[in-house]
Amino acid sequence: MNIAVPIKFVPDLVEEMEIDSSTGKLDRTFMRLVPNELDEHALEQALILKERHGGTVAVITLDTGDVDEALFTAVAKGADRAIKIAGEGYAEGVTSHACADLLAEALKDGSFDLILAGTQAVDDLDGSVGALLAAKLGIPYVGYATKVVEAGGKVVATKEYPGGLLAEIEVSTPAVIGIQAAEKPPRYVVTSLVMDAMKKAKIDEAEGAAAGLEGAAEITGMRPPEAGKGAEMIDGDANAVAEKLVGILKEKGVL
Amino acid sequence: MAQDVWVNIETLRGEVTEISYTMLAAGKAIAKGLGGSLRAVLLGGNVKGLAGKLGAADSVTVVDHPALADFNPDAHLLALTDLAKKGAPRAFLFGQTASGTDLACGLAAKFGFPVASPCRTFKVEGGEILFEAVTCGGKIIADGKLPGPTGVAIVMPGGYKPEEAMVGGSPKVDEASPESDLGAARTRFRAYIEPDTSDVDISKIPILISVGRGIGQKENIDAAKELAAALGGEVSSSRPIVDQGWLPTSRLVGKSGKSVKPKLYLALGISGSPEHMEGLPSWETLVAINTDQKAPIYDVATFGAAVDVLELIPKLTEKVKAAKG
Ligand SMILES: Cc1cc2nc3c(=O)[nH]c(=O)nc-3n(C[C@H](O)[C@H](O)[C@H](O)COP(=O)(O)OP(=O)(O)OC[C@H]3O[C@@H](n4cnc5c(N)ncnc54)[C@H](O)[C@@H]3O)c2cc1C
Ligand SMILES: Nc1ncnc2c1ncn2[C@@H]1O[C@H](COP(=O)(O)O)[C@@H](O)[C@H]1O
Numbered sequence: 001m002n003i004a005v006p007i008k009f010v011p012d013l014v015e016e017m018e019i020d021s022s023t024g025k026l027d028r029t030f031m032r033l034v035p036n037e038l039d040e041h042a043l044e045q046a047l048i049l050k051e052r053h054g055g056t057v058a059v060i061t062l063d064t065g066d067v068d069e070a071l072f073t074a075v076a077k078g079a080d081r082a083i084k085i086a087g088e089g090y091a092e093g094v095t096s097h098a099c100a101d102l103l104a105e106a107l108k109d110g111s112f113d114l115i116l117a118g119t120q121a122v123d124d125l126d127g128s129v130g131a132l133l134a135a136k137l138g139i140p141y142v143g144y145a146t147k148v149v150e151a152g153g154k155v156v157a158t159k160e161y162p163g164g165l166l167a168e169i170e171v172s173t174p175a176v177i178g179i180q181a182a183e184k185p186p187r188y189v190v191t192s193l194v195m196d197a198m199k200k201a202k203i204d205e206a207e208g209a210a211a212g213l214e215g216a217a218e219i220t221g222m223r224p225p226e227a228g229k230g231a232e233m234i235d236g237d238a239n240a241v242a243e244k245l246v247g248i249l250k251e252k253g254v255l
Numbered sequence: 256m257a258q259d260v261w262v263n264i265e266t267l268r269g270e271v272t273e274i275s276y277t278m279l280a281a282g283k284a285i286a287k288g289l290g291g292s293l294r295a296v297l298l299g300g301n302v303k304g305l306a307g308k309l310g311a312a313d314s315v316t317v318v319d320h321p322a323l324a325d326f327n328p329d330a331h332l333l334a335l336t337d338l339a340k341k342g343a344p345r346a347f348l349f350g351q352t353a354s355g356t357d358l359a360c361g362l363a364a365k366f367g368f369p370v371a372s373p374c375r376t377f378k379v380e381g382g383e384i385l386f387e388a389v390t391c392g393g394k395i396i397a398d399g400k401l402p403g404p405t406g407v408a409i410v411m412p413g414g415y416k417p418e419e420a421m422v423g424g425s426p427k428v429d430e431a432s433p434e435s436d437l438g439a440a441r442t443r444f445r446a447y448i449e450p451d452t453s454d455v456d457i458s459k460i461p462i463l464i465s466v467g468r469g470i471g472q473k474e475n476i477d478a479a480k481e482l483a484a485a486l487g488g489e490v491s492s493s494r495p496i497v498d499q500g501w502l503p504t505s506r507l508v509g510k511s512g513k514s515v516k517p518k519l520y521l522a523l524g525i526s527g528s529p530e531h532m533e534g535l536p537s538w539e540t541l542v543a544i545n546t547d548q549k550a551p552i553y554d555v556a557t558f559g560a561a562v563d564v565l566e567l568i569p570k571l572t573e574k575v576k577a578a579k580g
Contacts, residue, residue: 013392127360127370135364140329140441144353164450164504170443181498217371219399231559238566246574254519
């Protein structure tokens with residue numbers, strides 16, 4: 001099977017989120033972008049399928065800036081190809097509908113049997129690209145998948161419901177599957193292999209249309225969440241905190 | 256039709272799920288603001304009987320077909336497409352769930368409807384539908400407008416009380432039969448795989464020591480287990496811990512895991528994402544330990560301390576043991 005894995009670069013949630021007061025939107029100037037966590041799972045599931053049944057894996061992304069290292073990392077892990085689509089306005093962020101159009105254009109030649117996207121990106125505001133992409137390509141979609149296996153020319157996706165309940169869904173290919181988690185934790189790759197990939201591999205670059213704002217709900221502003229009543233903060237070092245917590249636990253009847 | 260609100264009613268194994276009621280409550284507020292009516296769209300196999308549980312809606316459209324008995328993404332999408340072709344509402348609400356997201360975006364792409372997600376609350380002002388969405392792990396709230404003529408909104412829990420919409424009644428029921436051949440769906444439901452019930456049921460445990468990504472390494476979970484044992488509780492966790500294979504799925508708290516209502520929830524290195532908090536409808540005492548002073552979990556926790564969990568856990572275990580004698 002030939003598998004494509006679209007990778008989205010999203011704000012690193014470990015860092016502070018700043019809102020640009022002039023636009024009322026996230027300030028992207030100094031924002032560190034990292035590959036969306038679920039996309040790492042999608043890549044892992046794609047590599048597992050390739051190892052089991054043969055085929056190829058390609059990673060594809062919109063060039064929102066500084067994407068090369070992550071693409072080479074994917075190659076170092078075992079991806080056969082890395083594709084980068086560059087175009088006007090991508091760095092400012094692309095809406096899900098526009099992104100799905102751009103990916104559909106790049107993937108419509110039919111050379112892929114399976115597209116494994118992330119179920120959802122951490123910065124999502126206008127729907128899941130995987131499902132939009134599937135409809136635009138006229139192929140089926142199943143999201144929230146935690147495993148994908150090949151079975152008699154089709155694939156079976158394990159869809160996750162709350163509380164650990166799963167459902168096996170048979171899907172004819174070509175299809176898009178939204179990955180929630182790979183069947184194994186994403187593999188780790190040593191830096192030397194990434195450096196190797198940087199020397200040997202080449203990223204395929206394609207030109208994409210300018211990114212429009214179609215299909216997005218209009219965002220009028222962003223803000224940090226209201227702090228509610230907030231937690232009563234306990235000061236001091238770990239020892240002092242432990243001491244005070246024991247007091248609290250006694251008071252609450254836990255101890 | 257132009258000012259109506261539709262809600263995609265989700266069922267799982269013959270039961271209407273809670274998010275459906277959250278959406279009915281949201282939909283009622285929007286429909287009232289628009290002066291339109293609220294329609295529940297109920298797809299399933301042998302589901303007509305459930306219409307009586309959807310009294311919050313003005314009307315219920317039932318599509319009953321064996322191919323829709325369990326969620327089958329392509330078949331459900333075909334059936335919804337048939338309905339939307341006959342005239343789409345001003346707003347169509349879907350749950351931010353395993354079935355809702357698949358359908359919402361598939362339908363939106365087919366018709367070019369804009370999508371807003373994940374929406375928590377709505378308001379109607381000057382005829383416009385305004386929404387509030389939660390993104391970036393709960394660190395950012397986005398305010399926006401749901402464009403017309405038809406907009407799709409994916410709804411997360413938390414903004415409306417589902418109980419408000421759990422009213423019986425006899426809304427007008429119309430039955431629609433799908434025009435598309437649902438047998439031609441390119442996806443097929445095969446079977447459920449039941450959750451593993453051999454482990455403890457964390458939803459019944461009053462003292463939960465819950466570990467998140469801040470625990471750093473698999474080995475550190477042993478220290479959390481020791482603390483849990485000293486307190487007479489159990490360990491639970493956030494999703495990354497389960498995805499790494501460090502704890503089994505049975506220990507997962509949240510949207511895709513269990514809902515827990517503990518007496519004590521000690522969150523160790525958990526940021527408090529909306530998906531995690533979905534599994535914590537209530538608690539008596541929530542203590543959060545997180546080095547990030549701005550972690551969203553501090554907005555809701557009872558007590559918090561910005562210290563390193565790895566330093567705290569052994570000290571706390573020692574003092575708990577000493578206190579117990
Ligand atoms: C469809 C879907 C369903 C999901 N379902 C669930 C679910 O059921 N349950 C769930 O939990 N998540 C779920 N998630 C994932 C969720 O979005 C978050 O990614 C996840 O909850 C984050 O887990 P975390 O808080 O452990 O990690 P992070 O968000 O990475 O937070 C780690 C925290 O630890 C702190 N920290 C780091 N080091 C230390 C230290 N040494 N001492 C103290 N603090 C430290 C950091 O400041 C940070 O706040 C779901 C996501 C999706 C898309
Ligand atoms: N700009 C992008 N480039 C490549 N893939 C993307 C992009 N945006 C979204 N995706 C894919 O769609 C998934 C869902 O993202 P989202 O729709 O933003 O929630 C991601 O996990 C990626 O697999």
